[in-house]
Amino acid sequence: MKHSFPIPVRGALRNLSPYSPGKPIWELQQELGLSNIIKLASNENPLGPSPKALEVVAQSLSDLHRYPDASTVRLRQALAAHHQMTPEQFIVSNGGDELITLIAKTFLEQEDEVIVCSPSFSEYEFGTHLMGATVVQVPLGPSFKFDREAIINAVTARTRWLCLCSPNNPTGTYLTRKDLHYILDALPKDILVLLDAAYSQFATASDYTDGLEFVRAGYPVIVLQTFSKLHGLAGLRAGYGAASETLIQQIVKVKEPFNVNALAQIAATAALRDNEHIRLTLETNREGKLQLYHAFQKMGLPYVESMGNFVLVEFGAEAKGVYESLMARGIIVRYGEIWNLPRHLRISIGNREEISALTQAIADILACG
Ligand SMILES: Cc1ncc(COP(=O)(O)O)c(C=O)c1O
Structure with missing residues (x-):
């Protein structure tokens, strides 16, 4: 039947x-x-995977009957030391993917618009559509370079979120420090900028920025990072966002208590130091x-x-x-x-x-x- x-x-x-x-x-x-x-x-x-991460994972298997640390304290402390910021400026997520939906759940109303460059990583559109908001696509320019004027021209009174992926997946092109600075200065201050820096560590151009300098300078920017690529922990799922304490405090409100599993937390902490x-x-x-x-x-x-x-x-x-x-x-x-x-x-x-x-x-x- x-x-x-x-x-x-x-x-x-x-x-x-x-x-x-x-x-x-x-x-x-x-x-x-x-x-x-x-x-x-x-x-x-x-x-x-990072061998140091594998070591600590192997040592921790017998603790799997315990819930993970809901606040990922040790990992956030390690991130703070690593980036010379405070633990309160970080939120750890179940991969960078989850950070994107957490941001969408925190900031998007149905009537909002989200600017994404095209082609780029699909999860920004997923998060936007999940909340019933509208995606505004801005094509990359010639040779898949970012077109800063086109991005700024796409802003309307309804724009709430701008997603920039640098280095950009799938093109490998990047946004220069100067262009990011220009865009941030041109934007109304009530627009959140996501700088998805999932591939930042592979970037070698001297005018590349992973965005953290703009977080430190107080711009409304959240930087996305992941342990899936450089550290080889894609199967464990750990990523994080770095932003101002006030921004992070809002996003924490929508996260599930145990969003990052125990093995991912200890593995990521070890991988961060696996030089x-x-x-x-x-x-x-x-x-x-x-x-x-x-x-x-x-x-x-x-x-x-x-x-x-x-x-x-x-x-x-x-x-x-x-x-x-x-x-x-x-x-x-x-x-x-x-x-x-x-x-x-x-x-x-x-x-x-x-x-x-x-x-x-x-x-x-x-x-x-
Ligand atoms: C640009 C970009 N951002 C974020 C992610 C999310 O990675 P993960 O959820 O594995 O941390 C990916 C994964 O491919 C990516 O390509």
């Missing part, structure tokens, strides 16, 4: 589209019957990026210079076919269609062997035409 669903859902849900994650390794393994899958689709750390893992990760990313650039140049494939741990590369009309052929060979990357970039693939920077296998596969696929 077919059941109709009689309970009306919130109107806001009509605009919600589910997050589109990278295909999981197990699923492709099952589909292809392959044991060796290369996943370069979710900007994960190719070296694995060797951080150093190796950055070195691997730097070398891998050059290896990818070199291969793309050889194959005549245009790519966008990236400040992140991924590269957006243009295949033109063949992009979807290349994506599917890579998948058939057990290599998972991201097809750009989800960002309205049907001619592009976004490829996470893996380790040397993964990149060699990828670029060899691309060369084979293109040669077969």
Whole structure:
């Protein structure tokens, strides 16, 4: 018997589209019957998790009958020491993703507008739609650079939140310190600015800013950070926001008491101090990026210079076919269609062997035409 669903859902849900994650390794393994899958689709750390984090996790397993610290005190103290700020200027979340919905729940009314750049990370739109508010998209400029005038021109009396992702996922382009400063000075002071700096540690440009200097200077900015990328803890889920104490106090009101699990808290605290893992990760990313650039140049494939741990590369009309052929060979990357970039693939920077296998596969696929 077919059941109709009689309970009306919130109107806001009509605009919600589910997050589109990278295909999981197990699923492709099952589909292809392959044991060796290369996943370069979710900007994960190719070296694995921070070894210091693994150590403390192993030591803490027998405490799992205890609830986690609802206030994440130790981790916030470690973050305060790390960034020379106060513990009260931090909120820890179940990944950076949760911070985005927490901000939306704290600040958005239905009549509000949220400015997002396009293409960018999809979760800002998710948070906005969750609250029934309106997304205002501002396209990036030529070469996917941020267009500060277009951003400012998009502001209306209804704008409550501006989301800036730098380095930007999926383009790898970034907002310069000067442009962020210009935008912050031009904005009405009742607009919250999210500077999503999930990939900040990979950025090497001297005019890049992770936004914290503007938090310290008292601008209405919240900086998003994550332990998923540099520290390799994506599976544990830990991220955080850094902002003024008063801003953080408001966001804390909407968070679930135990939003960050116990293992994530201790692992993140240890990973923050794991300088060797951080150093190796950055070195691997730097070398891998050059290896990818070199291969793309050889194959005549245009790519966008990236400040992140991924590269957006243009295949033109063949992009979807290349994506599917890579998948058939057990290599998972991201097809750009989800960002309205049907001619592009976004490829996470893996380790040397993964990149060699990828670029060899691309060369084979293109040669077969
Ligand atoms: C730009 C950006 N921000 C935030 C996140 C959230 O990361 P997490 O929820 O794993 O901390 C991601 C993850 O891919 C991202 O690409």
